[in-house]
Amino acid sequence: MTVTTEFLISSPSLPLVSLAESLSSDRIECVHGLCLEHDSRVFVVYLDPADDLTETALCAYDEIVEATSLGRSSGKDVYQVTVELADVVSEAFAPERFTAAQMEPTIVTPEGWYEKKLFEDYHAFNGLTNRCEEYGIDIELISISQDSSAPGDSSTYGLTDRQYEALTLAVSRGYFESPRRTSTAELAEEMGISQPSMSSLLRRAERQLLTATLGSRPRPESASE
Template sequence: MVVEASFMVEDSEFPLSAVFEHLSSVTIELDRVVPTTSAVIPYFWIYTDDTTKLNTDLGDEIGIREVTIIDQVKEAMFVRVNWNLDHESVLTAILNTDVTLLSGKGRGGQWVFTVRAQEQAEISSFRTYCRNHELSVELTQFNSVSPLEDGQEYNLTADQQIALELAYNRGYFESPRRATQEDLGDDLDITRQAVSSLLKRGIGQLIASTLATTEADQPPRPN
């Protein structure tokens, strides 16, 4: 099941954040053009009221080897970045795990990145990598982008299906349990109470759709 997740990242966890130090109003956005070389996420648009006030001498910033201006107009600058991948950042977390970067935007000193993965476990691996390298990221959105054919058959919501599948894969339903509701909550970045509610409603819907029958459908009782 393909999933997408968005993360809010502290400005200090991603190179280029030094741009925010020079301007009070600036937006930095990943250009979605896929390069034909081995360069890693090289192109960005920098939007500001006046690009003449922008300090582009960022080659000495941690995590950056060189910034080259490709094009410049009054309120936008198109730049190419040569990263220093020896420095751990959200960028290296993306490169070293099985997630694909879909978008990235920085504004007001904060970054939001959206990634796609083939399954929930890959998102969990990305978060684990960040924790192990002391990178501060906060999950802000999580959703499935796969057709929920099975879930729709049982009238499950996307959130219920994600929670149930995660619980099954993590061994929550085994005896003894290999995962707790707190563990599932950590993976989904929601509270234990929210996990409990999703599981109860999801299980209830599965029972209603598979085992429960209306009175008219019930077989006659033996005398």
């Protein structure tokens, strides 16, 4: 199973945000190695030519140590920049805790980093959110979906696809945290079902997981659940 996620991370410690704030386009596209290499500091950034930046201008920003022009690609000016990472950023994204594949370039705006990443499973993504929270980095989940083409762990525990979808959504929205960050009514609205149906779906999924992991034989569920 793999999990595709879209999320926004925000923190004053994130590199390149101040650069995005100063640009008329308010936007930078970049590729980086965070989550793959500890203390990765090399970014490849794609800038709007209208922003008219040079290597010298980029190096004038305190966080940028070095900048090298790589030419132009797809109508963007491309630079390789070495940035000075804040300790909280390098620690929060420490790859020994999780790894993630960057599916699209990171979009840096004054609000933060918009990311689209592929994780090996939900637990790997949850590791990222926990680390961000631990280091005071806000993370807002925009979407999360399981790769249905891959063999799903849900079948291992006897969960139906709908049960797995409900549990994944509930965990991602903080339903099982204390205090809860969402309600069954809000989850039901996202899934397009009634609140009683959502409650029933979660209850059956939880029971299925418990019976599967504890070794009891569960009652067969209908395919629609």
